[in-house]
Amino acid sequence: MNRLTRTILCAALMGVPGIGAAQNLDLNVSGGSDDLRSELKDAMSLYALADAEETTPQALIAAAQADYERIVAALYGGGRFSPVVSIKVDGREAAEISPFEAPASINTILIEVDPGPRFQFGRAEIAPLAEGTEIPPEFQTGERAGTAPIRNAVTAGVTGWRNVGNAKARLAEQEIIADHPERALNVRLRLEPGPRLRFGEIGVSGNDRVRRTRIREIAGLPQGEVFDPQEIADAERRLRQTGVFGSVAVSEAETPNADGTLDLDVQVAEQKPRRFGFGAEVSTQEGGKLSAFWLHRNLFQGAERLRVEGEVSGIGTDSDEMDYALRLTYGRPATFTPDTDFFLTAGIERLNEPGFTSNQANIAAGLTQRFSDQLTGSFGLGYRYIDTEDAFGAREFQLLTAEFGAIYDTRNNTLNPTGGYYLSATGTPFLGLDDTESGLRFTSDARGYVGLGAEDRFVLAGRAQIGSVWGPSLGETVPDYLFYSGGGGSVRGVPYQSLGVTLPNGDFTGGQSFAGVSAELRATVRDNIGLVGFYDAGMITEDSGFGGDRDWHAGAGFGLRYNTGIGPIRVDIATPVTGDDAGRNYEIYIGIGQAF
Structure with a gap:
């Protein structure tokens, strides 16, 4: 396999007086495009430190150790589920260096990434779904795999149940298996709709001069009716349009009431009158x-x-x-x-x-x-x-x-x-x-x-x-x-x-x-x-x-x-x-x- 190497010299990474910082920061990506290298750079905290006026070896070690997860997450997001990542600080793997035993100075940090092949969805299942729910088309067999389509599918599934009144719908179980020989990602998602709920008590907090009864009237949340997230969005919009409030948020209670209702809290912050x-x-x-x-x-x-x-x-x-x-x-x-x-x-x-x-x-x-x-x-x-x-x-x-x-x-x-x-x-x-x-x-x-x-x-x-x-x-x-x-x-x-x-x-x-x-x-x-x-x-x-x-x-x-x-x-x-x-x-x- 040919290796495309991109080297970026960051001579500005100087430490505090008496403590040297990394003088060379190299990123090697096997078979990667310029776009991929750019994405990895944006994801890494090591490159963010390049613009800092003072960077200590301890900070560089901590950033390097955090970048393992950041790099892998970025690659998973692009459908690459068999990456190999190595971050070496003066020849030592960063994961093996204790932040409390950081060297007095660092000369070179070498990041080597083999992103591996792109995966496709082999199995893409999500159930049960509320009637009328539309799952994003990128979450289906044969499409390019990635974490974003999975998240979007979960969001669509949960939103579908909330739209019909199941306010506490959630992802109950997920099975995600990477089939490396087939370069396929098999995903099975199970949703738990929860009970159909009605709007319960409407609380108000954060108000100073505006009466609570008027805030409830303006919000217009239909107490006793079936839960509908659009009603919450409309309530926030009505309150904002008055021009009285600098911020408006409607939060839902964590636990429904025994009678099948869900309490809400209207949180406001008033502007100067x-x-x-x-x-x-x-x-x-x-x-x-x-x-x-x-x-x-x-x-x-x-x-x-x-x-x-x-x-x-x-x-x-x-x-x-x-x-x-x-x-x-x-x-x-x-x-x-x-x-x-x-x-x-x-x-x-x-x-x-x-x-x-x-x-x-x-x-x-x-x-x-x-x-x-x-x-x-x-x-x-x-x-x-x-x-x-x-x-x-x-x-x-x-x-x-x-x-x-x-x-x-x-x-x-x-x-x-x-x-x-x-x-x-x-x-x-x-x-x-x-x-x-x-x-x-x-x-x-x-x-x-x-x-x-x-x-x-x-x-x-x-x-x-x-x-x-x-x-x-x-x-x-x-x-x-x-x-x-x-x-x-x-x-x-x-x-x-x-x-x-x-x-x-x-x-x-x-x-x-x-x-x-x-x-x-x-x-x-x-x-x-x-x-x-x-x-x-x-x-x-x-x-x-x-x-x-x-x-x-x-x-x-x-x-x-x-x-x-x-x-x-x-x-x-x-x-x-x-x-x-x-x-x-x-x-x-x-x-x-x-x-x-």
Whole structure:
């Protein structure tokens, strides 16, 4: 047998003054590939000591003795069950050297490994299994043997029983025999399902300010019902989503109760109840925007959230006035059901938009329902007062609103997705008071993402938006219910809300319908650096349902992304590709997260 030898010199392994350390660390692997040698190096603690500033002979002897087991475990994991391992310290086998009799200095440590042949599964049996349990396909006769497929098979078998209520299912017996002449690994695993259990008492520990009764309500564990590990995962998710707890864990009692129930303990660690923050955003057309918020996470000791936020936008633009907003949001989790949250919002706002200016006040209350990990819905009732001036003059509007919304989200990352899609739809029927007309406003947003290449180096992203208002005429529609196009949220490269409806007298206002599409090609050029090319287009029509005269515009450009732990920092440069300004003007947009 030819021996491939790889020698690694680690002259930096110096001991403390007066005590020498190993000057040569050699690894010889018979018939091994570079990948195998790399795996063994990663598994060994001797190589980890190579970077230590001070390494004593005693530490090297202890590491060498531990590395026998580490090397064998790594080889077993790769399906090699007849290895021969030798670790010699200055010619002596490390296993025979007492750590208390370590030499004053070590010159050479030689590791010799004969990994032996790879084994296949001869027999691969696991029983009994719960109905519907799927065992990993790599655990079957003829497949490459290894410890990982065995562990995965046990995990799948135990999980299958737990999913049907047998919470204490376990591996009761295992028989693993290596047939060296046949190079086969024969495995027989026997599971012990244990009894089918129900959820018992729900204890709470670690809480400080949040009441235990509210923690149980939010967790929503169904006491008395058949044990289900998904219920535990949902309980942990609900508690984390409140934002009140820094850590959440649900632990099971070691022993079931005599009545067939299993007690649980909900362990939590609370975060500080108060928090504040601020943000900034800038674009060449919309100007700068500053925002700040103050948050109380546990207002009435029931994980209720109160958030007060303010915003000033339009900073540095040519406009005479800036926009101001002050909003209050109250949220209460686990209202009526564990997955139903109550919300109350109120706010005042000053808007100075290209097509109108207005002073507004609003209040609304409603419920948000989580139907699954991907699907959420909401319903709310509210009142709005708007004092506005636009192309149709100075007017007042009063509305009673009902808002129905749904979001279906399968994106793998909300700030930087590389796969999945996002669908949202919102319908807002409104009843006009004091001569205000009634009607319905509808909006929808669809986004999709496809990753291409190794590790999704390239991503194709697309977006489509539509919206329309039915009921009132154009001149009787609340100005901020009308649609405009242009700017960072619709068509980059053209001025903010520059596309709308031009009336016969030359005045400018929004349209009753909008459609927009965007496409991006995102490429990762380095670990934290990405480039983006994009094209946006938008259309506005004068009438409901995309009737009447219509106009559209488009913009294109490129962007730079710098990935951070909280999402990519975005810088986009865009220019119009339609109209008289095509290719002449440009807009710059800066923010956090992808454009969509």
